[in-house]
Amino acid sequence: xxxxxxxxxxxxxxxxxxxxxxxxxxxxxxxxxxxxxxxxxxxxxxxxxxxxxxxxxxxxxxxxxxxxxxxxxxxxxxxxxxxxxxxxxxxxxxxxxxxxxxxxxxxxxxxxxxxxxxxxxxxxxxxxxxxxxxxxxxxxxxxxxxxxxxxxxxxxxxxxxxx
Numbered sequence: 001x002x003x004x005x006x007x008x009x010x011x012x013x014x015x016x017x018x019x020x021x022x023x024x025x026x027x028x029x030x031x032x033x034x035x036x037x038x039x040x041x042x043x044x045x046x047x048x049x050x051x052x053x054x055x056x057x058x059x060x061x062x063x064x065x066x067x068x069x070x071x072x073x074x075x076x077x078x079x080x081x082x083x084x085x086x087x088x089x090x091x092x093x094x095x096x097x098x099x100x101x102x103x104x105x106x107x108x109x110x111x112x113x114x115x116x117x118x119x120x121x122x123x124x125x126x127x128x129x130x131x132x133x134x135x136x137x138x139x140x141x142x143x144x145x146x147x148x149x150x151x152x153x154x155x156x157x158x159x160x161x162x163x
Contacts, residue, residue: 037065043127046134051102055095058085063105063122073108075119096122104130 024032039061047057062081066074078096082089099105104127110118 035065037061037067039064040131040135042131042135042138045138046131049134050104050130052099052104053095055085055087055091056099059092059095059099060105060127063124067122067124073121073123075110075121077119099127102126 020032023036027036043057043060052060059081062076062084063074066076078089078092081092085092096105096107100107104124106123106126108121108123110121112118
């Protein structure tokens with residue numbers, strides 16, 4: 001077995017068998033087998049707070065669809081993204097530039113000879129950093145709600161009175 005095969009086989013699975021089974025119940029085997037993208041809920045719930053418009057989120061969804069491993073950043077062409085979303089390539093360029101200016105993504109330009117470029121590689125580290133505090137707030141809020149619910153439930157227990 002090669003080093004690469006060992007790394008793949010020994011890597012922990014992000015999705016447990018139980019979660020995959022539940023996803024298959026929700027979406028069906030064909031959709032799961034065709035592929036799926038992991039998307040942090042915080043990106044969806046905090047898109048307004050981040051100043052993201054629906055087109056920005058749509059572009060991020062397309063980019064994330066191409067991000068299969070942490071060390072292999074996505075590089076779809078603007079043409080591919082535009083066709084998937086149903087907008088012009090200039091819209092993709094403008095909106096990516098806006099997200100880059102906001103620090104959410106970074107385009108890594110891949111130059112080749114004769115003034116030609118390969119598709120850009122997109123780095124999400126800025127977006128991930130910006131989302132971290134929101135994620136912590138959501139985790140804390142969920143824990144506070146759990147504690148409050150446990151207190152409500154425990155305070156409703158009838159007290160046994162022996163006469």
